Amino acid sequence: MTEPLVDPFHRAISYLRVSVTDRCDFRCVYCMAENMTFLPKKELLTLEELDRMCSTFIRLGVGKLRITGGEPLVRKGIMTFFEAMSRHLDSGALRELTLTTNGSQLERFADQLYATGVRRVNVSLDTLNEQKFSEITRWGRLPQVLRGIDAAQRAGLRVKINTVALRGVNEDELFDLVAWCAERDLDLTFIEVMPMGDIGNESRLDQYWKLTDLRARLGERFTLADLAERTGGPARYVRLEETGQKIGFITPLSHNFCESCNRVRLTCTGELYMCLGQEDMADLRAPLRNNPGDDAPLEAAIRAAIALKPKGHDFDYSRQTVAGQMTRHMSHTGG
Ligand code: SAM
Ligand code: SF4
8 A cells, every 4th residue: 555645743644736837818916927938848748748746635635636837728628638537536536636727728628627527616806897807817708708607507517616805906896706606606715915926016915805804894784603623734614604604714814724735846847846835845756757667766756855845834924014925826836
């Protein structure tokens, strides 16, 4: 039997987030600069390499795989990869195959995703106002995303909406978003802005809307019951007593989740980041590419990387400066 992946702080690594591309058909203001330079194709793991990489992690005990990006559904041939991963769902080695998407291509792919065994998707949506949507995503169009969400629900996928809390931008939509999600039976999670990558002229501190403030505002209208549910990540959940809705809060800047962290992140070039908030990474592409047909060196590199997983991260927004600013973009490590 293969030894499971356990880090030096006794955390079992059971969750892999995989960025399959750094490209995207949107340019969200908190995520990318408008003029992004993307990686040359040869730097990316091929779909076959992604398969080998993920299959190795699954053999080492990873039971949950989340596919992200960039926008994962703009990667050419990505459905081939989902189809390939479904064999691990069939065998029972993989418990869950999921996806984080901006929703733009969901109308096209929802049925196929369901057919490969995907049952839940996270769709990022920060506003229900068409004009604001265009401003936030620069290149995105709201109706297309709404059609994608409808298609996903029709296909049988459970949809969770991820909303980045943006001061002065979607503050006034808090209750509309909550009501809209309740009406459509969508889960909803708010995310605090993280200091990831250069985003051009935008300022993080202008965008930053503390989730403790958002939560307090929600509490003015609803009775919030804390839920014990933990996912091994930064999400915390409450139930709104009046509607029965579950609302999540992702505050990656707090340290209160690091001790239960069960995840690592693989970039589209095969770098493994052991912590979203640290620069340390391990190159897994070289051991993979240099040893076709032999996964032992890759396995050894994965184990060596997990042995370096840090205890926690260094983000800090205190005192109006962004300490611990990360040089890489969220689209690189995949959020
Ligand atoms: N393109 C897909 C999407 O938008 O869902 C997947 C990749 S995106 C990088 C994953 C998530 O990260 C999205 O929910 C997005 O809103 C969030 N995100 C991007 N940049 C962020 C930042 N600086 N702070 C907080 N969340 C961010
Ligand atoms: Fe693209 Fe997602 Fe980043 Fe927006 S948040 S630019 S959709 S990768």
